[in-house]
Amino acid sequence: MNQKDSLFNKVWDFLGSRRMVIFLLTATSIYYVILFAFSLIASPQNAKNISNTYPFYLIYFLFFVNLTLCIYRWIPTLIYRIKNLRIKEVQVQGFVSNLSVDEISNILKNKGFKIAEKNECETYFIKNRFAYIGTVLFHLSLLSMLIGVVLTVNTRFVGTTPPLAKGETFWGMPNEYASIEINDPSRMPIISFAVDKIEADFWKGMQLFTRFQAFIRYPADIPQGEGYVEINTPQRFGSTYIKLAGMGYAFTYHVAGRDGYLHEKRLAKLNIFSPESEDSFYIIDTPYEVFVKVYPDFVFKDGRYWTKTFYPKNPLYYVKVIRNKFTIVERPLKPNEWMDIEGYKISFSMPEYWAQFNVVRDPGARIVFLGFILICIGITQRLLFYRQEILIKKQGEYVLVCCFAEYLQNSLENKIKTLAGIK
Amino acid sequence: MKNFLKILGIALAVFFGIIYVEEGMSPFAHLVAFLKKTPIEGIQQPLPEIANELKDIIVNHNNSLVEAYERGDGNLVQNMEKGFKQFTVNEIFFARMNTPEFKPRLNNIKFLNMSVSGDVFIVRTKEDWSIGFINKNSSNGGIRAEVIKDETYHVTYQIKKIENKWRIIGFESKRQSV
Numbered sequence: 001m002n003q004k005d006s007l008f009n010k011v012w013d014f015l016g017s018r019r020m021v022i023f024l025l026t027a028t029s030i031y032y033v034i035l036f037a038f039s040l041i042a043s044p045q046n047a048k049n050i051s052n053t054y055p056f057y058l059i060y061f062l063f064f065v066n067l068t069l070c071i072y073r074w075i076p077t078l079i080y081r082i083k084n085l086r087i088k089e090v091q092v093q094g095f096v097s098n099l100s101v102d103e104i105s106n107i108l109k110n111k112g113f114k115i116a117e118k119n120e121c122e123t124y125f126i127k128n129r130f131a132y133i134g135t136v137l138f139h140l141s142l143l144s145m146l147i148g149v150v151l152t153v154n155t156r157f158v159g160t161t162p163p164l165a166k167g168e169t170f171w172g173m174p175n176e177y178a179s180i181e182i183n184d185p186s187r188m189p190i191i192s193f194a195v196d197k198i199e200a201d202f203w204k205g206m207q208l209f210t211r212f213q214a215f216i217r218y219p220a221d222i223p224q225g226e227g228y229v230e231i232n233t234p235q236r237f238g239s240t241y242i243k244l245a246g247m248g249y250a251f252t253y254h255v256a257g258r259d260g261y262l263h264e265k266r267l268a269k270l271n272i273f274s275p276e277s278e279d280s281f282y283i284i285d286t287p288y289e290v291f292v293k294v295y296p297d298f299v300f301k302d303g304r305y306w307t308k309t310f311y312p313k314n315p316l317y318y319v320k321v322i323r324n325k326f327t328i329v330e331r332p333l334k335p336n337e338w339m340d341i342e343g344y345k346i347s348f349s350m351p352e353y354w355a356q357f358n359v360v361r362d363p364g365a366r367i368v369f370l371g372f373i374l375i376c377i378g379i380t381q382r383l384l385f386y387r388q389e390i391l392i393k394k395q396g397e398y399v400l401v402c403c404f405a406e407y408l409q410n411s412l413e414n415k416i417k418t419l420a421g422i423k
Numbered sequence: 424m425k426n427f428l429k430i431l432g433i434a435l436a437v438f439f440g441i442i443y444v445e446e447g448m449s450p451f452a453h454l455v456a457f458l459k460k461t462p463i464e465g466i467q468q469p470l471p472e473i474a475n476e477l478k479d480i481i482v483n484h485n486n487s488l489v490e491a492y493e494r495g496d497g498n499l500v501q502n503m504e505k506g507f508k509q510f511t512v513n514e515i516f517f518a519r520m521n522t523p524e525f526k527p528r529l530n531n532i533k534f535l536n537m538s539v540s541g542d543v544f545i546v547r548t549k550e551d552w553s554i555g556f557i558n559k560n561s562s563n564g565g566i567r568a569e570v571i572k573d574e575t576y577h578v579t580y581q582i583k584k585i586e587n588k589w590r591i592i593g594f595e596s597k598r599q600s601v
Contacts, residue, residue, distance in 0.1 A: 026427070027434045034438055053441050258521070287514035324488075324514050325578060325596035326527060326554060342522045 015062075016069030024066065028059055064146050071139050081132045085116055085124055087389040087404040094391070094402035095413070097420040101399055104392055107419050113390060125390040131406070134381030141374030144367055152364030157187040161242075163269040163354040165250040169194040169220045170357070178356070189240040189361040192220035198247075198353040205297075205309030207274065212247060214355040229357065239363045246356040248273050249294045251317075251335075251348045255283050258343040268292075269354040275307045280322075288328070288341060293318040294351055298332075305332065315351050388412055474537055477546050477582055480589045485529045485550070492526050495519030504583075504590040528553040530573075543592070544582045549599075551575050575599040 014020055035051060050056075097104060105115075105123060113125035158181040161170050170176060172191045180188075193216045201211040213230050217223035218237070227235040234243035250269040257263035263285075270279035272294055280291040295307040298316035305318055320330040321341050333339050335350045386406040393400040401420065405412040480502045487501040488511075497512030518525045530551040537546045553571050581593045 023430055026430055030431065030434045031438055034435075050441055055437055055441060287510070287517050322596065323518070324511060325576060325594060326552070327574070327576075327596075327598040330598070342525075 012069075015065055016073055017066075020062070020066050021070075024059060024063055031056065031059070060146070060150075064143075067139060067143050067146070071136060071143070074136070074139075078132050078136060082130060085126065085389055086387070087124065087391050087402065090404060092391075092402045092404050092409075094393070094400045095417060097399045097401050099399065099420050101392055101394055104399060104401065104420060108390060108392075108416075111419070113388070116389070121394050123392045125392070127388040128385045129387065131381060131385055131387040134378040134383075134385075137374050137378030138382065139378075141371040141378060144371035144374060148364040148367030148369075148371060150364070151367060152362055155187055155361070155363050157182065157184070157189060157359070157361040159188070159359045160245055161357045161359065163246070163248065163250070163356045164195045164214075165267055165269060165354040166195055166197050166352060171220055172359070177359075187361065189237075189359065191218070191237060191240055191242070191359060193218040193242070194220045194223065195355065196226075198355050200247075200310075200353060202310045205311060207310055212244065212355075214244065214357075216242075229355070234360075239366065240359065240361040242357045242359050244355060245358040246271075248279075248354055249351045250354040251351050253281075253290075253346060253348050256338075256345040263344070270294075275305075283341075283344070283346070286344065287323050288344070289322045290346070291320040291322065292348075296351065312351055317348055317351075319346075319348075383407075390416065473544070476589060477537060477544055478534055480582060480591070481534075481546060481548065481580055482532060484591055485532065489527060489529055491515050492518065495523070502589065502591055504585060504592045507592060524555045526555045535577075542583055546580045546582060548578050548580070549575065550578055 038050075039048075099107075101123065105125075108125045111127075113127045114129075115123060116126040116129070117124040159177040160179045162176065162178045164170060170193055172189070174180075174185065174188060196215040196217055198214045199211070200209060200213075202208060203210050209231060211230065213228045215226070215228045216235065218225050218227070229235045229242055229244055231244055234241040248269065248271050250267060252265065252267050254262060255264040264283060266284075268281045270281065270292055271277075272279045272292065275295055276293065278291050278293050280289050282289050293305075295305050295316045295318070296312045297307050297309045297314050299306055299308050305316065315335055317333045317335070318331075319333045319339060321328045329339065329341050331339065333348065336347055338345045338347045387404075388406075389404040391400075391402040391404075393402070401416060403409065403413045403416055484500070484502040487499055491497050491499040491511075492515060495515065495518070497508075497515035500508060500511050500515070503511060530553055532551075533549045535547040535549055537544065539545070552574050554574060555571055575598070577597045577599060579595045580591055582589055583592050584590070585592075
């Protein structure tokens with residue numbers, strides 16, 4: 001029994017020890033440096049697969065255990081440190097002041113010090129008594145982040161909607177998504193929305209967005225709310241949010257058959273935005289593949305088409321129709337102008353935008369964010385609001401002043417000397 | 424220091440062990456290949472005998488394409504992958520019904536370069552075609568005149584061996600601007 005207890009205690013001590021932390025940090029650093037080097041010379045997918053194997057999970061688990069044990073075992077020390085004065089435990093040199101005890105006391109009270117203990121001869125002042133809590137907050141933040149990461153890895157959902165233009169609806173059905181990162185139905189959020197309009201502004205008319213907004217209504221069936229999605233500004237629904245994933249030009253095209261009747265009317269959403277980018281679509285029931293370039297504010301310059309600004313002030317399409325490997329027609333086309341393709345006629349409406357969205361459900365994100373907040377509070381409290389203690393001791397006609405500070409002790413002494421009128 | 428080195432050794436052994444199990448091969452193979460700049464998978468040049476075979480495939484394909492347009496029968500097209508061929512068959516049928524004047528002729532083909540990526544061979548050509556069009560000249564009282572237009576195309580073929588036979592699995596074509 002004693003041997004078992006002893007072994008258990010040894011393991012328990014090691015799991016919560018600094019040696020364990022050093023081992024874990026060293027092992028993790030080595031693994032990740034090698035993993036990084038490996039991902040450069042082999043495929044990143046292989047590196048990703050390796051990072052998901054059990055030895056890595058074991059390291060994360062041991063971090064979790066070590067952190068919890070460290071926090072748990074430090075709590076008695078924390079309570080002791082908060083309750084007791086460190087100036088009594090350490091050796092500090094003092095200086096003699098010409099001022100009286102009351103005068104020095106008033107000066108210290110004005111500087112935010114409070115009386116911790118007082119007797120006939122000695123008065124202890126303290127500032128930032130609870131500074132040590134910053135250490136606990138800092139470690140709790142790491143715990144919070146670990147929990148958030150574990151939650152994220154096991155519950156996160158990321159899906160990409162198909163391109164949506166003005167007036168289109170996304171119902172959130174599994175088969176609607178253009179792509180889903182992890183195909184687990186239990187993770188899929190219940191979400192639907194309709195796109196009201198999409199607007200964009202550009203800096204000095206150039207290909208630099210100052211604003212790209214997609215206005216939405218949600219849910220899609222009975223809209224109860226309105227919102228918008230911008231670049232770097234997602235729309236949130238609890239632990240789910242939608243953000244912009246892509247954009248491009250969309251237009252409605254009309255195709256008239258050889259009989260003169262409307263053959264097809266469809267909204268084309270092409271992956272084009274820059275003036276020289278090109279995308280294509282097929283005219284239904286024909287072998288024609290139509291390649292399109294868009295110039296929102298076209299100008300014919302140096303023998304080629306270009307765009308002055310990115311606002312659709314004077315749009316022009318450059319259209320190329322291919323059948324098999326042969327180019328049937330290649331020409332510029334203005335909106336609502338008809339073009340002949342071997343007896344068929346086609347025209348395009350004014351260009352508008354489409355937007356593609358990422359639907360992200362990440363319950364762990366807020367917990368990780370909480371961890372970051374705790375880190376900031378913990379570090380600030382620990383480093384800026386550190387503990388300071390002052391002892392004022394009456395020795396006959398003289399008053400002895402002793403200072404203790406966790407950091408910058410000399411600075412505190414000099415400050416008190418200045419306040420006490422000592423040069 | 425000794426303990427640190429022990430930890431280092433154990434960590435490295437575990438890591439490379441994982442790679443060996445995960446990859447099924449020596450982890451150093453990638454490193455050696457990287458240092459020798461030998462691609463494990465990448466763009467390479469096909470052997471001369473294969474290059475000649477590919478040229479024949481493309482020439483035969485284009486000749487059969489010309490005949491298919493002439494006769495209006497897409498099944499005459501040769502050396503295409505089954506699914507891809509069906510697209511051409513449909514297209515030639517469409518052309519027969521809607522644009523019977525569309526009869527391309529291959530005048531010249533020049534092979535620019537060839538490469539191989541994995542099991543797909545990529546062949547770039549420059550092709551001179553003469554194609555029949557109908558010129559609807561409204562100034563002529565609406566008389567439709569058949570004209571022959573000479574056009575040059577830069578074509579990139581993707582060819583793969585399927586069931587021991589070379590098959591064109593796709594191509595991209597760009598007309599050279601005048």
